[in-house]
Amino acid sequence: MSILVDKETRLLVQGITGGEGSFHARGCIKYGTKVVAGVTPSKGGTDLDGVPVFNTVYRAVAETGANTSIVFVPAPFAGDAILEAAEAGISLIVCITEGIPTLDMVMVSRHLKQSEIRLIGPNCPGLISPGKCKVGIMSGDIFLEGNVGVVSRSGTLTYEAVSQLTELGIGQSTCVGLGGDPIIGTGFVDVLRLFEKDPETEAVVLIGEIGGDQEQRAAEFIKDKMSKPVIAFVAGSSAPPGRRMGHAGAIIMGSSGRAQEKIAALRKAGAIIAASPAEIGSTTRKVLASRS
């Protein structure tokens, strides 16, 4: 098993005819994901390498049975694209688009909270269950099928962590990039809960960063609900306070936003802390070795 995406995933690509959309749709197909449809308004009837393109998500779902969507639609229209997918019956929506106005996401996230629909992102790299399915923009060949779940607030730092695991022969069940925006659909706790239930996942690597208090909430969940070991790294311990470091999320606000506070909370909850971003793989290896 794995979480969220697998061989049953039937993927719809919103914004499939754009530059990024077409490039990464092809990447998903090449990885083995069942890409069943694309949507670009007014491009209906065309196709991308044989994948039919529809004008609306409603039509795409009706004709192809798509159950998951990945959104590459430009920021001004991305909130609308997510809402369309939700209403058309998509149960997992992965939004890659960055730069969506925060108030658009307030509306979207409030609407989705009243349903069972899960949103990953926005401003995220997507997710992958190695060997089964890729719904994202990551380079598939750095991943290896296995039993470690990975969940991260950062895109490229996830790739870094995963490549360390793969080089050590440690495979992954599913890797989820949550996204760096102030308002995201899915947080650490949601994904930890899924990994805890997933029989294939033996341990979880959690990658946090400065800003907000998601890591502290994850720590509470780890302490109360996780039986599986969690290896954690928090980026930004060298960041000067008060400066914004790129991600809207990566700004230190108050003491709870600091890396040191997050690391302390995670350690106290029983997570094993990787001392350096270059030691995420080796720390995981040690944890796995001590269990077998």
Place this chain on the structure above:
Amino acid sequence: MKVHEYQAKQLLAEFGIPVPRGGVARTAAEARRIAAGLAGKVMIKAQVHAGGRGKAGGIKTVSSPDEVEQAAKGMIGSRLVTHQTSPQGVPVSAVLVEEAIDIERELYLGVVIDNAAGMVVIMASEAGGMDIEEIATTSPDKILKAHIDPALGIHPYRARRLAFDLNLAPAQIRPATEIISNLYRLFEAKDCSLAEINPLAITSDGRILAVDAKLNFDDNATYRQRAIAELRDTEQEDPLEVDAKSKGIENYVKLDGSVGCIVNGAGLAMAVLDLLKQVNGGAANFLDIGTLNEPDRVVQAFRILTSDPDVKAVLVNIFGGMARVDIIAQGIVAAANQMVIEVPVIVRLAGTNVEQGERILNESGLRLTRAYSMQEAAQKAVEAVKKSS
């Protein structure tokens, strides 16, 4: 994006929130003219994008037009240093001249995004004034909160409840309810990320008005808030960061080390900073090159780093995803062709299209130090700095 107090107050007034009478002046003579039209004591306030103005001498209360002119002369054209600015301070190009308000009570009113709840939250407190941040940490129960469902928007009963909980006099409930509702409407209509009135003053004659105000705006919404974007004052921002933005690099922060960094993704960029520190080096900057697949973006990043005298080596660490490594490699080659790079350049590439990227660098004949892990890259960068110094 931030705006000046006078601009924030103009927006508040547009949305029906009472503010003190007065106007903005760019010369001492203008300040005097505005003061002459106001009765009684006058406040003169330096217009800068930083807090802590009062303690830094950026706010003065005076009694005559002569004193206004004098105070304005001292402020306009100077630089104001507060605990929120760099030691160089920020330039004062304008002052706000206002009627001084006889304040009886100071309330706090703010609207922000609550990330965890995914909603806009209105915050109000009886304990307004300078110590609000301390109160928020020491006694959070003194801050009243109302989360607003975006589908419902603001309704009078929500604002009214806050007004009553602020223990206002009966005659103040209606104006306060309107101020609260209107601040939320402004926040939503203008894509704010913060709308704050502190203090929201109750005067000795029972009026309620916004004595100081701060509005920040969501940079992602600039495309639909053209009028707000016009209010940007780049003089108030760090010149290096303004220059980076003009070159298409949105996320550049100058730091005090000597390894210039070009990284994709904020998380990885922060991790590179952390790692440099652990191998006894230091980053000269944070630079997230973003995901736009355009070689010129890399060239511009090199331009920024090579113009920084603190940079003794450049570390390029790219893990391609949305960003394609081959395009980054083209950018590195283009940068080397377009400018003289005198410092050693350490390159570590991985991810999407890495084979093509490696081939481009190998065929370029450039003298680059190559690394194949971030640890190796960080160590080689720190060694290169040591050798050059």
